[in-house]
Amino acid sequence: MAKISPVSAKYIIHTNIQIEGVVDKPDVIGAIFGQTEGLLGNELELRELQRGGRIGRIEVNLEARGGKSSGMIIIPSSLDKAETAIIAASLETIQRIGPCNSKVRVEKIEDVRVSKRSFVLERAKELLRELTSGVLPDSQELTDQVAQSVRMMEAVEYGADRLAAGPGIDEAEEVILVEGRADVLNLLKYGIKNVIATNGTSAPVTIKGLSAKKDIVVFVDGDRGGDLIIRGLLDAGVEIDFVVKAPDGKEVEEIAKKEIHKALRGRMAIEQFKMEVLPGIINGESMRDNGLKERDTGFRDNRVENRDNRDFRDREDRFRRTDRERFERVERAQFAPRIQANVANKTETGKFKELLDDLVGTKGAYILDEKLNILGKVPISELYSAVKGLPSSYAIVVDGIVDRTTALLGERANVKFMVGTISRVRPGETRIRVMGKDELV
Numbered sequence: 001m002a003k004i005s006p007v008s009a010k011y012i013i014h015t016n017i018q019i020e021g022v023v024d025k026p027d028v029i030g031a032i033f034g035q036t037e038g039l040l041g042n043e044l045e046l047r048e049l050q051r052g053g054r055i056g057r058i059e060v061n062l063e064a065r066g067g068k069s070s071g072m073i074i075i076p077s078s079l080d081k082a083e084t085a086i087i088a089a090s091l092e093t094i095q096r097i098g099p100c101n102s103k104v105r106v107e108k109i110e111d112v113r114v115s116k117r118s119f120v121l122e123r124a125k126e127l128l129r130e131l132t133s134g135v136l137p138d139s140q141e142l143t144d145q146v147a148q149s150v151r152m153m154e155a156v157e158y159g160a161d162r163l164a165a166g167p168g169i170d171e172a173e174e175v176i177l178v179e180g181r182a183d184v185l186n187l188l189k190y191g192i193k194n195v196i197a198t199n200g201t202s203a204p205v206t207i208k209g210l211s212a213k214k215d216i217v218v219f220v221d222g223d224r225g226g227d228l229i230i231r232g233l234l235d236a237g238v239e240i241d242f243v244v245k246a247p248d249g250k251e252v253e254e255i256a257k258k259e260i261h262k263a264l265r266g267r268m269a270i271e272q273f274k275m276e277v278l279p280g281i282i283n284g285e286s287m288r289d290n291g292l293k294e295r296d297t298g299f300r301d302n303r304v305e306n307r308d309n310r311d312f313r314d315r316e317d318r319f320r321r322t323d324r325e326r327f328e329r330v331e332r333a334q335f336a337p338r339i340q341a342n343v344a345n346k347t348e349t350g351k352f353k354e355l356l357d358d359l360v361g362t363k364g365a366y367i368l369d370e371k372l373n374i375l376g377k378v379p380i381s382e383l384y385s386a387v388k389g390l391p392s393s394y395a396i397v398v399d400g401i402v403d404r405t406t407a408l409l410g411e412r413a414n415v416k417f418m419v420g421t422i423s424r425v426r427p428g429e430t431r432i433r434v435m436g437k438d439e440l441v
C-alpha cells in the first residue's frame with residue numbers, strides 16, 4: 001500500500017483529541033477509519049486515499065492521566081486545500097473511541113510549503129551574503145577601481161615651479177588652490193581636475209600668474225592652519241576670489257566626495273572672508289596665544305617638505321605683523337575724513353524703512369537703483385559678488401550692522417546710501433551716507 005511521508009505532503013492536519021477513558025493508539029486509528037467510512041463518498045474515503053498515496057500515515061500521540069486520555073492526531077495530506085479541509089472537518093464527527101466518549105477538535109491545517117518557503121528565503125539570504133563577500137567585485141566596482149587609478153595617475157607637474165596639479169588647469173576658467181600633493185590627488189580621485197597645489201603658505205610665481213587671468217578658489221583644511229594659508233596668499237599678492245574650507249577638524253586630503261562638493265557649494269567670497277574671519281586672525285588670536293599645540297594647526301610635516309617647527313613659528317609672527325601693518329594702512333587710506341554730501345529725502349527714508357522691516361531675520365540685503373526699484377535680493381554673504389556684477393547701484397539695505405568694513409564694500413559698489421539695523425560708522429569716515437534704523441522716519 002502506497003504511503004505519503006510528512007516531508008512530501010502539502011498540508012498537515014493537526015487535531016486535538018480528548019477521551020473519557022484509557023484507550024490505545026490502534027483504538028483511535030480504528031475509530032478514525034470506521035466512523036468516517038462512507039461519510040464523504042468513495043472519492044474521499046480515507047482508506048482509498050491512503051492506498052493511493054494521497055493521505056499519509058496517521059500518527060497518534062496519546063497520554064493517559066487520571067483515568068483519561070488526551071493527545072494529538074497528525075495526518076499528512078497531498079490533496080488540494082478544499083479536500084484537505086473536508087477530511088479535517090470529518091474527523092470532528094468522531095464521538096466514541098472504543099467504549100469511551102471522545103471529543104475531537106481540529107487545531108490547524110499547516111501549509112508545509114509556507115515553512116519551506118521561509119527556509120528557502122533565509123538560506124538564500126545566507127548564500128547571497130557569502131557570495132558577495134567571497135567572490136570578485138561586480139562590474140561597477142571594477143569600473144570604479146579602474147577609473148580611480150586613472151585619476152590618480154592624472155596628476156601632472158605644472159608651470160616653472162613644477163607644482164602638483166590636475167590636467168584641466170589650462171582649459172578651466174576657475175582654478176582650485178590646495179595646500180599639497182595629497183590634496184590634489186584626493187580631488188582628482190573624485191573627478192575634479194582644475195586643482196593645483198601651493199606647497200604651503202608660499203605663493204609661487206606660477207600661482208600668481210594664474211590668479212591674474214583665472215578665478216581663484218582657495219580650498220584649505222578646516223582648522224586655523226587653513227586661515228593662515230589664505231592670509232599668506234593674500235599677503236603675497238595672490239588675487240583670490242573665493243574661499244572654501246573643509247569640515248571642522250578635517251583635512252582636504254581625507255574628506256569624501258560628498259563633503260568635497262558640499263564645501264565647494266558653500267564657498268565664501270574673499271570680501272566676506274576679510275570682513276568676518278581675517279580681522280580676528282590679525283587681532284592676535286594666534287595658536288600660541290590660545291595655548292594650542294602645534295599639531296592642531298593642521299600643518300603636518302609629511303604634507304609640506306622642508307618646514308620645521310621654528311620656521312612655522314617665525315612665519316606666523318611675520319604674517320601677523322605684516323597683516324596688521326597692511327590693515328592699518330588700509331584704514332588710514334580708506335577711512336580718512338570725507339564730506340558726506342548725500343542726504344536722503346522722506347520718500348527714500350520711508351522706502352528704506354519699509355525694506356529694512358521686510359528683511360528682519362533674513363540675513364539678506366536689497367540692492368536698489370536710483371528710482372528705488374529692487375535690483376536684487378541676496379544673502380549678505382553673497383553681497384560682494386552681487387554688487388560687483390551690477391553696473392550701477394544707488395542704495396544697499398542690509399539686515400545687519402553696518403560697520404566701516406561694510407561701508408567700504410558700499411564705496412566700491414559706488415552706492416549713495418548704505419542702510420542697516422545699526423550704524424557704527426561716524427560722520428566723515430566714509431563718502432557714502434550710512435544710516436541706521438533709528439535715523440529712518
